[in-house]
Amino acid sequence: MSTQGPLEGIRVIDLATVVMGPYAAQILGDLGADVVKVESPTGDSTRRSVPRRGDGMGALALNVNRNKRSVMLDLKTEGGKNDLHRLLADADVLVTNMRPGALARLGFDYESLKDRYPSLVYTSAQGFRSDSDLADHAAYDEIVQAASGLTDLMRRATGKANYVPTILADKVCALTIVYSTLAAVVHLRATGEGQHIEVPMTDTMLAFNLVEHLGGHTFEPPVGPTGFYRSLSANHGAVQTKDGWACILPYSPANVHDFFDASGHGDLNDDPRFSTWQAVLDDMGELYGAIEAIAPERTTAEWESLCASYSIPMAAVLDMENASDSRYVQDGHLLDVAEHPTEGAYRAVGIPMRFSKTPLSIRRPAPGLGEHNDEVFAELNRVSVESTDRTKESLS
Missing domain, CATH: 3.40.50.10540 (Crotonobetainyl-coa:carnitine coa-transferase; domain 1)
Incomplete structure (x- = not known):
């Protein structure tokens, strides 16, 4: 054959x-x-x-x-x-x-x-x-x-x-x-x-599972707990926009700074929770919570355009029921x-x-x-x- x-x-x-x-x-x-x-x-x-x-x-x-x-x-x-x-x-x-x-x-x-x-x-x-x-x-x-x-x-x-x-x-x-x-x-x-x-x-x-979640137990003796901090942080999930759902994920210090500035919330760059990258890493849940609060101010398409212009990772959530229409x-x-x-x-x-x-x-x-x-x-x-x-x- x-x-x-x-x-x-x-x-x-x-x-x-x-x-x-x-x-x-x-x-x-x-x-x-x-x-x-x-x-x-x-x-x-x-x-x-x-x-x-x-x-x-x-x-x-x-x-x-x-x-x-x-x-x-x-x-x-x-x-x-x-x-x-x-x-x-x-x-x-x-x-x-x-x-x-x-x-x-x-x-x-x-x-x-x-x-x-x-x-x-x-x-x-x-x-x-x-x-x-x-x-x-x-x-x-x-x-x-x-x-x-x-x-x-x-x-x-x-x-x-x-x-x-x-x-x-x-x-x-x-x-x-x-x-x-x-x-x-x-x-x-x-x-x-x-x-x-x-x-x-x-x-x-x-x-x-252990690739990232072995975490601090990678070392012997351990230098911290198991678990990957990003994945297990509070508020780690897609966010609701004005007209749908999206994943908006600033992934670097520059991304975080640009996200707050471009979204009209530049004052948050001076907030102690976000003013240094170490502060962000110490509690990623605070960043995710801030994104969740800001997301409803724009439509998914508007976020897609804004994030693309600043190279901020973003994707609209695909509705599986309508996947064939994408x-x-x-x-x-x-x-x-x-x-x-x-x-x-x-x-x-x-x-x-x-x-x-x-x-x-x-x-x-x-x-x-x-x-x-x-x-x-x-x-x-x-x-x-x-x-x-x-x-x-x-x-x-």
Whole structure:
């Protein structure tokens, strides 16, 4: 099969469910890999997610399964297992987020496969490290947010231990799967050697959170508390303007001085809370509170113009309900209307990366369950026949 993108020629077996693994495999597909999604007879659970227009293709399934082909296999049967082995024999990468115990029972854990497929890049991801007591514990995004400290950060910032309102752990770990797998593919191309990559979600998110929030505990002994002062400051949020919402974020001494002057509140530059940069750093909440009080004096567009003229960071808050009306979104083709063969018109989330030499594209919409069984296995049969013919020629 001909693909387009820098990973053309790489075949990925997507033995994953829900969001994290499928999203990672989709990105590999966007980059040009030939991705074969292996599903059970009941299909990935995202097929039953809501909202949906028809059975078997929920909105979430449309958003994490493009640029793939779907093969339906029953891995509880010997025939299904044999077919997965046929796929792996012709693959470069396996991505899975099945729990270690389940993979071992099926005979598709890394230890069971490494000698049979020495050039396979085997990337597995699960909630907790496979060598920990929690290895086979169920872990969804909210569980990982809690276990990695993200929920505690929300409590410290807002007073309530809420979850971030996006499946951040799933998506950050999906990106970790992608770049880890790409590194292993580079090694594979250089040496012919596969390897096992494990991406434990809790470890990944804890490392992600600690970049800034380790804070004073970066040093031993600590020189201050954990937590990043800006993120955890009072009033740290978007502000209400005369006609909407905006993020207005003076980020340097010059920005603060210019913001007060340009907004007509130059007297605040002499206020002890803002007269020195150290005073601002000592309590960022005071600055954020002042911006919140001043913001309603102008419209969002007026703030955008004023801040741009002084290079003060500012952005209007995007209303997700009307995202497709945004000129920026439209110009970037980030939510173009496309036609799905079974679901009809839908908005296809655009590929954000841009490659000058190997441009990316949406080559396939999300497939139906088992849509490509015949196509994929016919290809494998041709490869097998061609390999046999080449062997006969070399012996003659």
